[in-house]
Amino acid sequence: MAIRNILKYGTKSLREPSKEVHKVSKKITELVNDLLETMYSANGVGLAAPQIGVNYRVFVLDVSSNDEPLRPMVFINPKIIKKSGAIISNEGCLSFPEAYTDVRRYKNVTVKALDSHGRPFVLEANGGTLLTRCIQHEFDHLDGILYIDHCINRFETNETLAKYNLPPIEEDKLLEEPELEEELKND
Ligand code: ZN
Numbered sequence: 001m002a003i004r005n006i007l008k009y010g011t012k013s014l015r016e017p018s019k020e021v022h023k024v025s026k027k028i029t030e031l032v033n034d035l036l037e038t039m040y041s042a043n044g045v046g047l048a049a050p051q052i053g054v055n056y057r058v059f060v061l062d063v064s065s066n067d068e069p070l071r072p073m074v075f076i077n078p079k080i081i082k083k084s085g086a087i088i089s090n091e092g093c094l095s096f097p098e099a100y101t102d103v104r105r106y107k108n109v110t111v112k113a114l115d116s117h118g119r120p121f122v123l124e125a126n127g128g129t130l131l132t133r134c135i136q137h138e139f140d141h142l143d144g145i146l147y148i149d150h151c152i153n154r155f156e157t158n159e160t161l162a163k164y165n166l167p168p169i170e171e172d173k174l175l176e177e178p179e180l181e182e183e184l185k186n187d
Contacts, residue, residue, distance in 0.1 A: 001033045003041050004052040006094050010167045011053075014095060015144040018048075018055040021076050024118035028058065028076065032116050035060045036072050044094045046134045048141030051095050059138035063130045078113035078139055086183030087128035091137060091147045099164045101157045103150035104180040105133050149173045 007014055021028055031054055039047035039060055046061035057077050064071040085107025092100040108126040115121055125132040137147055148169055151157040158168050 001030075001037045004034050004038045006038060006042060006047070006051055007053055008166070009093075009096050009146065009148075009161075011095075013050055013053050013055060014141070014146065015173075016050065016055050017144050018050055018057045018142045020057050021114075024076060024114060024116070028056070029116065031056065031058060032060060032074050032076075036062075036074075039094070040070075042094050045130065046138045047094060048138045050141050050144070057142045059141065061131075061134050061138060063134055074116040075111065075135075075138070076114040076116070076118070078111050078135075078142070080109050080136070080139060081112050081122075082108070082110035082124075084108045085128070086180040086187070087133075088152060088184065089128070089133045091133065093137070093147055095146075096148070096161070096166055097164060099160045099166055101148060101160050102152045103147050104152060104177050104184065105136050105150065106180070108132065109135055111135055111139070145175070146173070149175045150177065 031049060035047050045063055048059035049056045059075050062070060062072050083106040087105055087107045088102050089105045090100055091103050107128040109132055110124045112122050125135055148157055154169055161168055
């Protein structure tokens with residue numbers, strides 16, 4: 001196990017799509033262990049492989065609170081098979097130190113993935129919980145999508161990015177989300 005360097009926004013591999021894992025080999029087990037160790041050492045709740053420069057479809061998360069035992073979760077080749085509802089989520093990212101901004105997310109998602117032993121599982125995360133939001137955030141990293149691409153207010157987001165010496169939003173990456181916008185309007 002090793003603590004790996006977390007790539008910061010502006011690094012090319014954060015924008016590159018990641019490859020499927022064909023076999024949960026020793027190399028992938030090491031990757032999972034490194035992701036967990038790196039995430040815990042950075043006090044993060046989630047970390048995706050491209051954030052440490054490895055473009056494989058793997059992410060880890062742990063949404064347990066400080067007074068609870070650790071609850072590491074591993075997602076290999078995840079697929080979001082159901083999504084509904086909308087919420088506004090205030091998010092940050094280990095690749096964007098301290099830069100929190102409001103983004104649009106689904107309120108409920110169901111994800112299918114392999115665990116660290118290569119066993120398939122299905123997880124339903126409803127109600128816009130930290131787990132629900134974290135799954136969507138980490139899943140996006142595997143397609144080179146970043147949370148700022150979902151931002152509600154691009155001016156505020158750019159101000160925040162500038163404050164923390166990060167590059168501005170990439171306008172051509174901003175996502176159109178009419179479905180989520182409509183749902184949020186009706187709330
Ligand atoms: Zn992130």
